Amino acid sequence: MNNSSLEKLKKDSLTFPDRARRIIVHDNKTLTLANDLLLSIKSLMREIANAFNPIITKAHEAHKEAVAQKKRYEEPLIEAERTIKLHVASYLEDQAEIQRKADEKAKKIEEERQKKETEALDRAKKYQDQGMEEEADAIIEDIPLPAQVPEPPPPKPAGLSLKQIVDTEKINRFVATTKGQAQIPGIRIYPVWKWEITNRSLIPKSYYKSSMATKAPKEE
DSSP, X not given: OOHHHHHHHHHHHHHHHHHHHHOOOOSHHHHHHHHHHHHHHHHHHHHHHHHHHHHHHHHHHHHHXXXXXXXXXXXXXXXXXXXXXXXXXXXXXXXXXXXXXXXXXHHHHHHHHHHHHHHHHHHHHHHHHTTOHHHHHHHHXXXXXXXXXXXXXXXXXXXXXXXXXXXXXXXXXXXXXXTTOSOOTTEEEOTTSOXXXXXXXXXXXXXXXXXXXXXXXOOO
């Protein structure tokens, strides 16, 4: 169908809304007029379908062919991507297992260190109570401090953030017993044996007592 024929179809179809609004069915005559208009609409719709369906079919076939061609180009890349992802997943699993074993080892070492720290503080306190400051100082100097090992942030549920709570009682006891002679990473100890947090990220995990989940701030 040429452009002039398509233009005629367009002009004819634009007349029908107004013609439909002008029909008020109130008797058999107007009912016949309404029915005739419906038949004319259906006839014009068939003409429009005959004009455009071949175009739509041709475009659809062209689309299918383009999709098939695209798929043939993409398939080698998809296969390569899948292979690389398998290699990456395998490596990450191996690294996760190595990290797990390292964490277990570090945990055991830290537990043993904390045990020795507690025992040393208890012994030093007893000497201090007896006025044996030199003996207490010698014990304090040998107290092993935790190693500063950066740890990756733990996974957290969406919408929540984890706030670690510092064990202030443990720090107070450590500071009081050692009289500020032994320093804790991330904490400044004042000469009057008081302390303040200067860098929360540097404080060893043994000086935390729990974690508290809080609502994470909404992103702007």
